Amino acid sequence: MYAYMALPDHVxxxxxxxxxxxxxxxxxxxxxxxxxxxxxxxxxxxxxxSPPQRMEIEIVVYELQRILDVLRNI
Known part of the structure; x- marks a missing residue:
């Protein structure tokens, strides 16, 4: 809950x-x-x-790969 409340401006x-x-x-x-x-x-x-409301694992993998790509280019 703390992390959710911090999004997006107080990360x-x-x-x-x-x-x-x-x-x-x-x-x-x-x-x-x-x-x-x-x-x-x-x-x-x-x-x-609620499990049905969770992000699908395929999207999780895609998003994490995208984040990794950005970080690798720093």
Whole structure:
């Protein structure tokens, strides 16, 4: 519930801020923050009480791969 309430503007409150601070440029920091927001959204979606409302695993895999691709290009 805490992660859900942090979305999308307060993700920094629920993650290790060093992931952002250690980036070499502001653009990279923004990309990392966007990836963290997307990752937390996936986690929240996968933990919904009602299984039919959870994100489908194929979409989870696709989204995680997309996030990984962005992070690899930083």
């Amino acid at each position: 920094i409150d629920v993650i290790d801020g060093d992931a952002i601070v250690l980036q070499s440029t502001e653009a990279n920091a923004k990309k990392v923050e966007e990836c963290l927001v997307a990752t937390i959204k996936i986690g929240v979606s996968c933990s919904v009480d």
